Amino acid sequence: MKRVFILSTLLFFVTVLTAQLKLSSVFTNHMILQRNAPVPVWGWAAKGEKISIKFHQQTKQTVTDKNGKWMLYLDKEEAGGPYTLTVKGKSNTVELNDVLVGDVWICSGQSNMEWPLSATINAEKEIASADFNQIRQIKIEHSVSVVPVNDIANATWQPCSPSTAANFSAVAYYFAKSLQKELHVPIGLINTSWGGTIVETWISKTGLQTSPEFIPVAAQLPASKEQFEKDQLIRIQKSVSDFQYTDNNETTAGWELASYNDEKWSRLFVPKVWEEQGLPALDGTVWYRKTITLTAEQAGKDAVLLLGKIDDCDVTYINGVKAGETCTHDRMRKYVIPAKMLKEGKNVIAVKVLDTGGGGGFWGDEADVKIETAAGTISLAGDWKARVDVKGSIISTSPNSMPTLLYNSMVHPLIPYAIKGAIWYQGESNADWAKQYATSFPLLITDWRNKFQQGNFPFYFVQLASFNANNQNGTTGSKWAELRESQLKTLSLPNTGMAVITDIGDPKDIHPRNKLDVGNRLALLALKNDYGKNIVASGPIYKSMNIENSHIKIEFENTGGGLKAAGNKYGYLNGFMIAGKDQQFHWAKAWVRENAVIVWSDDVPEPVAVRYGWLDDNMEDNLINAEGLPASPFRTDDWKLLTDGIKYFIGK
Numbered sequence: 001m002k003r004v005f006i007l008s009t010l011l012f013f014v015t016v017l018t019a020q021l022k023l024s025s026v027f028t029n030h031m032i033l034q035r036n037a038p039v040p041v042w043g044w045a046a047k048g049e050k051i052s053i054k055f056h057q058q059t060k061q062t063v064t065d066k067n068g069k070w071m072l073y074l075d076k077e078e079a080g081g082p083y084t085l086t087v088k089g090k091s092n093t094v095e096l097n098d099v100l101v102g103d104v105w106i107c108s109g110q111s112n113m114e115w116p117l118s119a120t121i122n123a124e125k126e127i128a129s130a131d132f133n134q135i136r137q138i139k140i141e142h143s144v145s146v147v148p149v150n151d152i153a154n155a156t157w158q159p160c161s162p163s164t165a166a167n168f169s170a171v172a173y174y175f176a177k178s179l180q181k182e183l184h185v186p187i188g189l190i191n192t193s194w195g196g197t198i199v200e201t202w203i204s205k206t207g208l209q210t211s212p213e214f215i216p217v218a219a220q221l222p223a224s225k226e227q228f229e230k231d232q233l234i235r236i237q238k239s240v241s242d243f244q245y246t247d248n249n250e251t252t253a254g255w256e257l258a259s260y261n262d263e264k265w266s267r268l269f270v271p272k273v274w275e276e277q278g279l280p281a282l283d284g285t286v287w288y289r290k291t292i293t294l295t296a297e298q299a300g301k302d303a304v305l306l307l308g309k310i311d312d313c314d315v316t317y318i319n320g321v322k323a324g325e326t327c328t329h330d331r332m333r334k335y336v337i338p339a340k341m342l343k344e345g346k347n348v349i350a351v352k353v354l355d356t357g358g359g360g361g362f363w364g365d366e367a368d369v370k371i372e373t374a375a376g377t378i379s380l381a382g383d384w385k386a387r388v389d390v391k392g393s394i395i396s397t398s399p400n401s402m403p404t405l406l407y408n409s410m411v412h413p414l415i416p417y418a419i420k421g422a423i424w425y426q427g428e429s430n431a432d433w434a435k436q437y438a439t440s441f442p443l444l445i446t447d448w449r450n451k452f453q454q455g456n457f458p459f460y461f462v463q464l465a466s467f468n469a470n471n472q473n474g475t476t477g478s479k480w481a482e483l484r485e486s487q488l489k490t491l492s493l494p495n496t497g498m499a500v501i502t503d504i505g506d507p508k509d510i511h512p513r514n515k516l517d518v519g520n521r522l523a524l525l526a527l528k529n530d531y532g533k534n535i536v537a538s539g540p541i542y543k544s545m546n547i548e549n550s551h552i553k554i555e556f557e558n559t560g561g562g563l564k565a566a567g568n569k570y571g572y573l574n575g576f577m578i579a580g581k582d583q584q585f586h587w588a589k590a591w592v593r594e595n596a597v598i599v600w601s602d603d604v605p606e607p608v609a610v611r612y613g614w615l616d617d618n619m620e621d622n623l624i625n626a627e628g629l630p631a632s633p634f635r636t637d638d639w640k641l642l643t644d645g646i647k648y649f650i651g652k
Contacts, residue, residue, distance in 0.1 A: 019046040021089030026417055030157040032100045032136050032188030034418035035079045037454070042071035045089045054086045077101045079185040100134065102186025103179070104419045107172035108202065109426030111195030112462070112511060117173050118166035121513045130165035134185070135176045137168050140192040144397050145409040146225045152413045169193065171425055171462070174519025182527055190417070192410045196358040198429045199440050200403035200648055202411065207447030208403055213439050217403060217648070225397070232401060235281055240388050243278045252389050255287050256317040258348040262289050268386035271308050271362035271369055281401060282360060284393025288351040289385040292371065292378060299342040301374040305349070307333035308368035311361060313354040319347055330511070332368065349380070357398035365508060400429070415451050421458030421530065422448065423522050427483050428464060428510060434482035435643040438489045445493055460497040460525045463487045463632060465505030465512050466619040474577040474585040474614035477642040481614040484633050497525035500539050503566070503630045507617040521629070536560035539629035545610060545636045551600040552578065552607050561626025563592045568622060573597060575621035577611045580604045583639055585611060597623065609637035
């Protein structure tokens with residue numbers, strides 16, 4: 001995964017050296033400015049230089065400060081355009097054309113927000129008809145920084161058309177399309193997102209310092225890139241030395257050969273990223289080896305080797321012969337193995353894996369890691385021999401290396417661009433710290449609101465979809481369910497809303513391809529709360545419970561036209577579990593009665609608690625309101641969770 005490290009002072013020095021007028025790079029041709037609000041415009045020029053701006057029927061003037069920075073505010077404008085924005089200084093004039101005034105939304109999070117329209121359901125047809133000049137996106141380039149930076153790398157606002165729509169955030173595109181259809185005003189999208197990122201990397205240092213839980217983390221943050229890389233090297237060296245024996249003269253020669261002796265190698269479970277197995281923060285090269293025994297029948301014909309997904313790049317060998325290579329983190333590995341590569345008896349599969357940022361190694365479903373032979377399939381999931389190539393490993397700054405890195409480089413330079421609100425899709429990467437997410441996620445929202453200084457602007461987010469992350473459920477506990485609960489709790493913040501999408505996930509894919517309904521459900525929240533539409537914008541939310549002998553009655557908010565059981569004409573509800581004082585949950589029977597849900601089980605004669613949708617994969621949940629919006633998963637108990645006491649720490 002490519003990344004760029006921006007020095008905080010680079011752009012400032014470039015500006016000073018040239019002494020030319022420059023606008024922040026967020027201002028370009030085709031941009032959309034926020035309607036009905038003062039609009040800040042800023043940039044740099046020589047110290048003390050007089051700056052004048054003309055826009056529509058306005059003319060404004062200011063003077064740069066001692067550092068050469070200038071900022072002024074345009075008066076409120078109604079939706080409209082196209083206009084020209086002209087900024088004039090002593091040395092040069094900058095003219096921006098085709099500027100619209102409408103509503104601007106920040107679109108942020110991890111891969112499901114970044115996911116392009118081109119990789120979704122019905123993409124080809126949708127892109128061909130995506131001629132929406134009044135929907136425009138600016139994609140912020142991936143970059144990380146230890147300290148806040150002044151400007152983003154060069155980016156360009158793009159009007160939505162069949163030639164540009166493929167690279168739009170799919171969620172943001174459908175959100176904007178729904179709003180534009182109802183409101184008939186321009187919709188601007190600031191797409192600042194990065195796949196696989198944790199919430200803490202999007203929070204500022206001063207934001208962390210407002211939380212007692214994160215004050216110790218903020219205190220550990222380095223003051224410079226150089227200090228960070230020094231600290232990072234120490235952490236990596238320690239984790240590698242703890243993981244494997246040291247041999248300073250070691251080379252990788254022969255590691256792919258069947259004859260190589262890997263007896264002293266350590267072990268890694270496949271499929272599971274190595275950060276979760278004793279190698280946190282390692283970006284570099286790790287070799288994997290697996291010995292399998294084949295019969296003459298299995299080895300006598302061509303076979304197919306399937307390795308699931310590998311983050312990021314692999315070169316795969318069978319008995320020392322290269323079988324194939326791939327270099328993308330989310331593609332299924334499938335290599336056809338000629339019979340001549342295999343032999344009766346022992347065979348060695350060797351995989352050289354290079355990770356350039358974020359998670360590293362094999363990931364996905366155990367069922368996807370196997371070799372298919374003419375005589376049957378052999379699972380390759382489980383322990384593999386593994387060894388870090390110390391000389392081939394790299395020291396790098398991934399976005400999850402520590403908190404604040406993406407706030408510094410991909411949010412801070414956008415402030416104080418005038419916005420209507422924000423939409424957010426993230427949380428998958430925080431599932432291991434799900435309980436703490438109830439602190440960190442509200443902290444992010446509050447932090448951004450404080451920094452933009454535009455009040456409690458709307459902040460709408462997506463609850464995690466169904467995905468069989470670890471096959472966890474209400475009897476074993478579920479980290480994904482706990483993360484969803486932390487998202488649900490975040491609704492306690494003012495002017496927030498949550499789109500529930502348990503019904504449109506994919507148990508086998510962390511990136512469900514249906515982004516249409518995701519965007520539309522986010523748009524429902526905005527249309528109701530911000531634009532005054534008289535609509536139902538949310539599915540049922542748990543309100544209260546009442547024990548009635550051997551049954552429990554559950555009542556909800558946001559029932560709309562009434563509670564229903566989706567897809568079941570008899571009204572039976574799926575996804576409910578019930579427990580007694582022993583805290584052992586059992587699957588329950590449930591149905592709708594008088595706009596409430598009645599839950600019971602023969603196995604629990606004296607129930608005290610109910611859980612709904614408490615699974616990684618809760619695709620079968622079917623409680624909805626009459627408007628078809630699904631209920632959020634919930635629990636009525638306050639019993640111990642899997643992630644209680646598990647906190648995010650710097651260097652993880």
